[in-house]
Amino acid sequence: MPTSILGPYFRTIVTVSVIAAALVFSFTYARNGVYVEIQPLFEWMETTWFGYVGKTWGAAFATIQAGHLIGLAVLGGCVLVSDGRLLGVVLTDVPHRIVVDRADAVFRWALATLLVTGVFMACGVAMKIYYLPVYWYKMLGLACGILFHYCVRRPLVAHELGAINPIVLKMTAIASILVWFLVAATGRWIGFSG
Amino acid sequence: MNEENQSLTDGQNTGLKDAQTSALVAASAIIIFSAFYWFAQIQSVRELLELAYG
Amino acid sequence: MSELIYNFAVWVDDTPWSAMLHESYYMYNWVESTHVLTLMISLGMLFLIDLRMLGWAFPDVPASKIADRLNIPMMVGFTVMFITGILLFYAVPVRSVQSVWFRIKMVLLVGCAINAYLFHKRMNESVSSWDNEAKAPQRIRNGAMLSLGFWTVVVICGRFIAYDWFDCDYPQSAFIEFVAGCVDGQTRF
Numbered sequence: 001m002p003t004s005i006l007g008p009y010f011r012t013i014v015t016v017s018v019i020a021a022a023l024v025f026s027f028t029y030a031r032n033g034v035y036v037e038i039q040p041l042f043e044w045m046e047t048t049w050f051g052y053v054g055k056t057w058g059a060a061f062a063t064i065q066a067g068h069l070i071g072l073a074v075l076g077g078c079v080l081v082s083d084g085r086l087l088g089v090v091l092t093d094v095p096h097r098i099v100v101d102r103a104d105a106v107f108r109w110a111l112a113t114l115l116v117t118g119v120f121m122a123c124g125v126a127m128k129i130y131y132l133p134v135y136w137y138k139m140l141g142l143a144c145g146i147l148f149h150y151c152v153r154r155p156l157v158a159h160e161l162g163a164i165n166p167i168v169l170k171m172t173a174i175a176s177i178l179v180w181f182l183v184a185a186t187g188r189w190i191g192f193s194g
Numbered sequence: 195m196n197e198e199n200q201s202l203t204d205g206q207n208t209g210l211k212d213a214q215t216s217a218l219v220a221a222s223a224i225i226i227f228s229a230f231y232w233f234a235q236i237q238s239v240r241e242l243l244e245l246a247y248g
Numbered sequence: 249m250s251e252l253i254y255n256f257a258v259w260v261d262d263t264p265w266s267a268m269l270h271e272s273y274y275m276y277n278w279v280e281s282t283h284v285l286t287l288m289i290s291l292g293m294l295f296l297i298d299l300r301m302l303g304w305a306f307p308d309v310p311a312s313k314i315a316d317r318l319n320i321p322m323m324v325g326f327t328v329m330f331i332t333g334i335l336l337f338y339a340v341p342v343r344s345v346q347s348v349w350f351r352i353k354m355v356l357l358v359g360c361a362i363n364a365y366l367f368h369k370r371m372n373e374s375v376s377s378w379d380n381e382a383k384a385p386q387r388i389r390n391g392a393m394l395s396l397g398f399w400t401v402v403v404i405c406g407r408f409i410a411y412d413w414f415d416c417d418y419p420q421s422a423f424i425e426f427v428a429g430c431v432d433g434q435t436r437f
Contacts, residue, residue, distance in 0.1 A: 103306075164214060
């Protein structure tokens, strides 16, 4: 059986490296450098068609925001059903493979809706969110959530539930719920800031 | 044949261990970060409320 | 009728707790945040049930099982939203009751409740014959589509409440004044 260049614990090594890199990036001047470099991008976002529509017609912005909320509701439902199954509280008499896979299919669409509507809204208020720390927390949470979901959680639950350490399974489910709740809560916070 | 099956099972076990370890590391990082983040948020809210209401 | 509703709203507005909630540093924001974030539980479960009926989610799980199991978290979510919704109204009663969007939202919520009752009644009567089918029968699917449509408009109207385009303290057309229930000479907004 061919092994990767990093040996049999490839995924663990990559996970630890990504977390370490994120910590180094967050607590050093590298973050400030990147922050200054991306300001022109946010200035440009406000000049796009999305930015113009978002700034000019409050009704359009609010309708897209409602779409964002519906995407959030569906994503939240998928996360709660899927992680609830892993925690053994929801749909316990349905094989976990079916619950997790089917929830994942809807999750993908909900995430796509959130990303599209989120980009539209970001263009409308680009310079406001650029200076908001809570927006960057949300982006950190979003990146973390997407990476965690696809690179950690999915490979784990691809195995038989009975073979997985129950503590690891529950921690994974709780972490998944926490990270998406963080994304939702910081998103709401943006509305109260600035 | 038996050796191939054994190697496949060993590979699956290693794959499971790898997935479990990375999940443990990532989930721990998320839970610890969330604990710190929400503690800091609640602290700042408490301080602001004390400032506002005495 | 408009004057009766306005007077009731003013009476609620004059209660000390209403003022406290409206003027509090954080409480109103927390109540509103809870109202919005609980969407993930209530509407999340509801949308998954509706999507199952349409055959777009969990097609190989029996429909009655999905509806049954997700019903309890959905009702818990709706209870929290109902309580926080009442508190949000209680904090700003006059503006809420004279908001066109709030009125449309309330009418639609009644519509959603009726649709949900009819949907469950029809489902319980016939589910044994189509439980394992990927898609529910046409009538049930119609109910699911209506539910999705109604709730989408409820969310949009909820978002629009914050905007003051049709508020009574600005000059409005006679039609808007009628729909919003503006009272001549009102001093509270």
